Amino acid sequence: MKKLLTATLVLGLLGIFALPAQATPQEDLEKFQNYFYKKFPNTPKDDFINGVYSIDADSREQWESIEEFPPYELSIEKGEKLFNTPFKNGKTYASCFENDGIGIAHRYPFFDTSAGEVITLELAINRCREANGEEPLKYEKGDIADISAHMKYTSRGNTINIVIPDDPRALAAYERGKKNFYAKRGQMNMACADCHIHNAGNKIRADLLSPALGQVTHFPVYRSKWGGMGTLHRRYGGCNKQVRAKPYKAQSPEYRALEYFHTYMSNGLASNGPGARK
Amino acid sequence: MSIKMRAAAQDGVTTIKALISHPMETGTRKDKKTGEKIPAHFIQEVVCEHNGNTVMTAQWGPAISKNPYLSFRFTGGNAGDTVKLSWVDNKGNSDSSEASIN
Amino acid sequence: MTSMKRRTFLKGSVATGAVGMAISAGLLTPRMVLAAWPKAAFEATTVDDAINGLFGSSGLTGSEQIKIKAPDIAENGAVVPISVETDISGAESISVIAEKNAQPLAASFVLGAGTEGYVSTRIKMGKTASVIAVVKAGDKLYSTGKEVKVTIGGCGG
Numbered sequence: 001m002k003k004l005l006t007a008t009l010v011l012g013l014l015g016i017f018a019l020p021a022q023a024t025p026q027e028d029l030e031k032f033q034n035y036f037y038k039k040f041p042n043t044p045k046d047d048f049i050n051g052v053y054s055i056d057a058d059s060r061e062q063w064e065s066i067e068e069f070p071p072y073e074l075s076i077e078k079g080e081k082l083f084n085t086p087f088k089n090g091k092t093y094a095s096c097f098e099n100d101g102i103g104i105a106h107r108y109p110f111f112d113t114s115a116g117e118v119i120t121l122e123l124a125i126n127r128c129r130e131a132n133g134e135e136p137l138k139y140e141k142g143d144i145a146d147i148s149a150h151m152k153y154t155s156r157g158n159t160i161n162i163v164i165p166d167d168p169r170a171l172a173a174y175e176r177g178k179k180n181f182y183a184k185r186g187q188m189n190m191a192c193a194d195c196h197i198h199n200a201g202n203k204i205r206a207d208l209l210s211p212a213l214g215q216v217t218h219f220p221v222y223r224s225k226w227g228g229m230g231t232l233h234r235r236y237g238g239c240n241k242q243v244r245a246k247p248y249k250a251q252s253p254e255y256r257a258l259e260y261f262h263t264y265m266s267n268g269l270a271s272n273g274p275g276a277r278k
Numbered sequence: 279m280s281i282k283m284r285a286a287a288q289d290g291v292t293t294i295k296a297l298i299s300h301p302m303e304t305g306t307r308k309d310k311k312t313g314e315k316i317p318a319h320f321i322q323e324v325v326c327e328h329n330g331n332t333v334m335t336a337q338w339g340p341a342i343s344k345n346p347y348l349s350f351r352f353t354g355g356n357a358g359d360t361v362k363l364s365w366v367d368n369k370g371n372s373d374s375s376e377a378s379i380n
Numbered sequence: 381m382t383s384m385k386r387r388t389f390l391k392g393s394v395a396t397g398a399v400g401m402a403i404s405a406g407l408l409t410p411r412m413v414l415a416a417w418p419k420a421a422f423e424a425t426t427v428d429d430a431i432n433g434l435f436g437s438s439g440l441t442g443s444e445q446i447k448i449k450a451p452d453i454a455e456n457g458a459v460v461p462i463s464v465e466t467d468i469s470g471a472e473s474i475s476v477i478a479e480k481n482a483q484p485l486a487a488s489f490v491l492g493a494g495t496e497g498y499v500s501t502r503i504k505m506g507k508t509a510s511v512i513a514v515v516k517a518g519d520k521l522y523s524t525g526k527e528v529k530v531t532i533g534g535c536g537g
Contacts, residue, residue, distance in 0.1 A: 062451045065461035066502075069297045071345040073282060206531035224459040227344045278456040291496065304504070306482075322417045333492035339422040341478060341486035341504045343459045349500040352492060 017197050018182070025164050025174055025264060032265050036213040040201065048214030049272045055201055056208055063276065072149055072222040072274040075229045079150030082143055087132040093147070096128035105148070106155040106271035109260050110162065111170035118173050118256040121148055122231055126251075139250035140234035145220045149229060152220065152273030160217065160271055162264045177261025180254060181212075186245030216263050218275025225278060232259060281375035285361045292355030292379055294326060294334075296348045296363055304340035324348060324365045328355055355379050422485050427477055430485040431514060434475060435521060440514065443468065443522035450511050450528050457507070457530040463500035464513040466522075471497040473516045479525070480509035505530050 053060040094100035108121040126136040137144040196212040219232040233250035240247040280299040305318025324336040364374035421433030431438040450462040475488040510525035
């Protein structure tokens with residue numbers, strides 16, 4: 001124990017933030033969130049869900065102009081229509097979800113102990129389709145993003161509270177996601193943590209790096225860059241490609257584990273999807 | 279239905295906010311897969327009418343952003359009045375939508 | 381010439397389609413649309429030519445009665461929120477020009493009789509440049525400009 005504490009202290013002095021391997025998720029969570037509260041003392045805690053807009057006034061103003069009538073509204077409308085259109089067998093998406101799919105999207109991802117895996121919202125949408133004799137949708141954009149946008153919109157404002165069940169497989173998924181977040185990858189040999197923890201708030205050429213706290217809450221997202229909606233895993237893939245690492249497939253076990261860890265770290269914050277970003 | 283519109287009246291002034299689903303292609307972008315230029319496809323004109331009057335004629339070029347937004351204000355207009363917004367693009371496509379002033 | 385253009389426009393669209401409905405509703409006539417869209421102005425490659433194309437002259441008078449709201453540094457040049465507000469009496473139109481775009485004229489808003497001197501929209505900007513707003517009132521053209529920085533590159537991907 002003493003050795004571990006010393007190592008953490010040294011890392012702390014070096015300004016390197018690390019989550020010790022033996023800590024519990026709850027301990028990780030406190031450390032993670034406190035790091036950002038300390039790093040950005042002028043940001044109200046609940047504002048981290050707005051990413052760089054919580055730390056940069058000029059871009060916030062542009063974002064607020066966009067939010068006057070955000071382009072993702074087109075997506076929500078499409079998504080609601082898709083959600084309410086019955087499958088060929090007459091059933092609807094509502095039949096696959098709690099509360100008919102309304103106001104529950106913020107509960108994803110969760111660890112399904114009977115299936116032994118992490119279930120994300122998009123995965124659940126496709127599982128619903130397949131269970132009702134429909135072809136699965138592609139996971140990065142298009143209809144899946146629209147349906148996810150609609151479902152997330154009905155959950156807007158709900159508090160994220162991912163609970164890791166007392167199951168070694170769930171803990172393993174969490175640890176796998178955590179490992180992914182901190183692992184160096186790609187030709188540029190960078191980890192998610194390098195940009196979004198150590199360099200959060202700094203510029204990388206012309207872009208401002210968003211803090212990892214509150215980073216997933218606004219997905220799916222309409223990015224001006226994409227000129228359309230995209231899912232979290234689309235962004236994970238894009239980020240991996242940007243450090244010249246081979247991306248994982250959307251909804252692969254690796255990205256689902258990453259999403260599990262990444263979302264858990266935003267416990268206590270409000271779900272605010274879908275979002276608009278540059 | 280490509281137009282989402284909100285019309286609200288306050289102190290004798292009606293504010294219109296519209297969001298239109300449209301690619302607004304400039305004609306200079308290249309298709310990543312084929313390398314071919316994607317043809318220009320953009321809204322050229324947006325017209326808004328209230329009580330038989332044209333309150334706004336917006337002439338657009340391809341430099342208006344994809345999924346374009348437009349907002350403007352006019353005097354008069356009472357809650358319950360109908361406002362009609364229409365657009366025509368360079369390919370001859372069009373759409374129109376009506377909204378009630380709140 | 382005009383009749384040929386009109387035939388192209390009507391081809392395949394009058395029979396069914398929303399354009400046909402709009403035309404029959406008297407809302408838009410092909411002549412109205414084609415004649416009204418200032419092609420030369422939109423295709424002009426210089427600010428002067430764009431203004432000339434719109435108004436037949438390019439003499440501008442600087443005015444403090446025009447306010448442009450635009451970011452100092454655009455987050456993404458593809459979607460730059462801008463609004464122009466003016467209290468110049470008799471304002472008939474507000475035109476928006478992105479000085480360094482390949483084709484500078486972005487839009488021209490013709491105001492109805494009771495319409496306020498205010499427009500808000502989102503434009504594409506290719507590079508750092510002035511956003512110029514031109515207000516036509518009577519036979520005068522008033523203008524002001526605001527520089528918007530456009531940066532490309534980072535990790536925004």
